[in-house]
Amino acid sequence: MTSLKNRQIQLAYRPEGKPQSSDFELVETEVPELKDGEILIQTLYLSVDPGMRNMMKDKKSYTSPFGLHEVLTGRSVGKVIESKNKNFAEGDAVFERLGWQDYSVSNGEETKKIDLEIAPASAYLGVLGVPGLVAYFGFTEIALPEKGETVVVSGASGAVGMNAGQIAKIHGCRVVGIAGSDEKNRFLTEELGFDAAINYKTTKDMKAALEKACPDGIDIYFDNVGGEITDAALQLINYHARVVISGQTSQYNDEKPDEGPRFLNQLVTKSAMIKGFVVYDYEDKNDEAIEQMAKWIQEGKLKYKENIVEGLENAPQAFIDLFDSKSFGKQVVKVSE
């Protein structure tokens, strides 16, 4: 197997502002020989996530930054094609944080087998992967939705947002999504059962649009975006509102923080909470979450949409496109069959 050629996507430059193709480079390497205890994984799908933008900065966050001229890493699913580890056999489908490359060698410690009977491999990067878990934990651990409450989701047509809105519907909430095109919004209301959707690109007065869509105010605001959409939503929160911050895609490319109206007094008068989180906070509950979501999928209550980009070489562009709101549903890159 050592004669296999391996292609890697490496970080060539730390992006300034919006990432560009030239920040990435495709490099050919060799696949090293397996040692005892190791497995060789062929990448099937890799996930591109807005949160990776944070890790491209030379700044320690909850994870270490990506190294320059090193392979990028991200959540991936693959197939074991050679095993010197007794826990894995050739042909096993697995999930791991792998390199953006054709082949990865792993010691199996962080490798998790996945069940392709429940859902296809790519779903483990979306609805049953981090975006699904973020939405799930955001509601079950933080927002604690009650029937009849009004929920607003920003970035509603993204991988997290779609799941968030549907999980809110499953809990009996009224759900309003905010997304970037009429096509996306039709999908949210017609396919996913959102009660209303607002196109932020064609809406001049977001506060007025939200007021109209949320006549009883906002009990839960699930925020993936930040910036002016969030400014508007925060003005309409109800007493004891919960604001869940899963991401701030509008802010990731800024070198210096944007400025906006201060709103903390609103949290006092409304006795409200804002909670940010990372999915690792609830890692011990991953299995029960995946089981619950798989059940919802089988019952037809939780739908998902993927946008599959073909070819490892197109992974950088697939990542860049996340910031143009071109993506619609979970963006994954198909590396091999």
Added chain:
Amino acid sequence: MTSLKNRQIQLAYRPEGKPQSSDFELVETEVPELKDGEILIQTLYLSVDPGMRNMMKDKKSYTSPFGLHEVLTGRSVGKVIESKNKNFAEGDAVFERLGWQDYSVSNGEETKKIDLEIAPASAYLGVLGVPGLVAYFGFTEIALPEKGETVVVSGASGAVGMNAGQIAKIHGCRVVGIAGSDEKNRFLTEELGFDAAINYKTTKDMKAALEKACPDGIDIYFDNVGGEITDAALQLINYHARVVISGQTSQYNDEKPDEGPRFLNQLVTKSAMIKGFVVYDYEDKNDEAIEQMAKWIQEGKLKYKENIVEGLENAPQAFIDLFDSKSFGKQVVKVSE
């Protein structure tokens, strides 16, 4: 008793920006005759609180706004001087949200007897009143401090801040206070046992000063002030930090919200929470809180400082002074002996 003259402080104008003396007026009225079930209360002390500034705006908040040309109301302690209510006797010391006036008639429904054996009457407006309860619930219900954590308190020499810092010390935390003079800071460190104190008026780089005072970062930020102090503190929060917002005194006099750097992404990467609250949220736990704090006072663990202004006629100025950071400790107005 109906021949008693009653003086009232009424709201003459809704303040624009910082409140001024001319926004208030002193009006003489009659004390009405008691009906069955009513009590007549002579005001002993009344409390001036920054939060009243919110209620002077013509805007519904968690309480209704004050009416123009109506008596202001606030937390007060008084003495029952006449009773037609079987639950109260002449001479009882009581706490109630009374008018800013010499005499109030009450139906007794919201009147609570207080025990002057535990603490003097004025303490029921401070350390055993709302400021004490705010600090107590902020820690016991929201921040949940753990031994060895670093706590920063803004507005640390105010009524809430002093209590907050001492309660954090009782929980075994390292406590850094931020206040507006060296005299106040000496009081915090020398009398109340704060570990460090920062004078925000003479500090040019608040982030650098906080970094120096908090070498292990900030686990709990108890915020009474907002604005640039809060901007600095939020940059230094640790993973799983809790930010408790009890007030935003730097913002109350603004007609339009101030702008500041957006920070919500920091909550994601640090898995952090910001929670605002009002003391009424935990009203069912008031008795146990007062009991606990009274015990701490008796054990010498919880000290308090009052600034007593003499005379009902000086209540408006006592309120205005809250925003000049002239006040130091709990500001109360003594209306009668």
